[in-house]
Amino acid sequence: MTLKLVSSNKCAGGFQKVFEHDSSELKCKMKFAVFLASEETDKCPVLYWLSGLTCTEQNFITKAGSQIPAAEHGIIIIAPDTSPRRGCDIEGEDQSWDLGTGAGFYVDATQEPWSTNYRMYSYVTQELPKIIDANFPSDPSRVSISGHSGGHGALVCALRNPGKYKAVSAFAPICNPTQCPWGQKAFSSYLGNDRSAWEAYDATALAAAYSGPPLDVLIDQGREDQFLSAGQLLPDNLIAACSQKNLPVVFRLHEGYDHSYYFISSFMRDHMTHHAKFLTA
Ligand SMILES: N[C@@H](CCC(=O)N[C@@H](CSC=O)C(=O)NCC(=O)O)C(=O)O
Numbered sequence: 001m002t003l004k005l006v007s008s009n010k011c012a013g014g015f016q017k018v019f020e021h022d023s024s025e026l027k028c029k030m031k032f033a034v035f036l037a038s039e040e041t042d043k044c045p046v047l048y049w050l051s052g053l054t055c056t057e058q059n060f061i062t063k064a065g066s067q068i069p070a071a072e073h074g075i076i077i078i079a080p081d082t083s084p085r086r087g088c089d090i091e092g093e094d095q096s097w098d099l100g101t102g103a104g105f106y107v108d109a110t111q112e113p114w115s116t117n118y119r120m121y122s123y124v125t126q127e128l129p130k131i132i133d134a135n136f137p138s139d140p141s142r143v144s145i146s147g148h149s150g151g152h153g154a155l156v157c158a159l160r161n162p163g164k165y166k167a168v169s170a171f172a173p174i175c176n177p178t179q180c181p182w183g184q185k186a187f188s189s190y191l192g193n194d195r196s197a198w199e200a201y202d203a204t205a206l207a208a209a210y211s212g213p214p215l216d217v218l219i220d221q222g223r224e225d226q227f228l229s230a231g232q233l234l235p236d237n238l239i240a241a242c243s244q245k246n247l248p249v250v251f252r253l254h255e256g257y258d259h260s261y262y263f264i265s266s267f268m269r270d271h272m273t274h275h276a277k278f279l280t281a
Contacts, residue, residue: 106153162212222257
């Protein structure tokens, strides 16, 4: 498997790069971004970042302001594209911003016409880490994960794989997708009408059933987030499930902030500090 360098820019003393490759899991070409804090070959901890609906690998690297704090902590950041979008030719894939190329939702689809290509859960948890570990100075024993909104997949990946990720955090995640319009639309299309299959991708259901080593969760949420008031995010449900399981969750509600990358960039440094605490311990 070859990686094609798409771009490379010096940034924060390191390099922000984008690569393209043929994905065996998604059966199409995919892009991912890599921030390398330095050109040293010593093994570094890795943070995977999952962006939300309508995003590609570009939104996070151009707007989140992650590179300077990542460089300070010596953390590699991997930010994959959010959906298969190159040459899948699925009818209707570009029709809505909350399904298809706009929103892969980090699930392994079981339903036609999605099931061949839409396997973002396996891509993010299996194929991509193998590629990263084979091509970059990453330490596979020091990995964590974060995401935004539709990047609630970060919570799902951590809760479904106890011990794999040292820490998890999220900005305004979709906390209980089985109970909100975005999740119900995506899950019925990708996973079918049997709602019991949806729970494997619902952070609240997974937290309620969690059994594994302690997992420290940090969640930041803007109080003026239009998707919070629209009932798409439902953080209270996740907090209740975590409390019942004694899963430590720090939830911060920030006055005046919305759902945008202006909000994310305001608190990105805190998330890098949270991850560094567990990755560099
Ligand atoms: N098109 C929508 C707004 C889309 C939007 O806000 N996308 C968010 C993620 S929402 C949940 O996953 C995002 O990250 N956008 C990218 C960015 O760079 O801001 C609308 O018009 O309402």
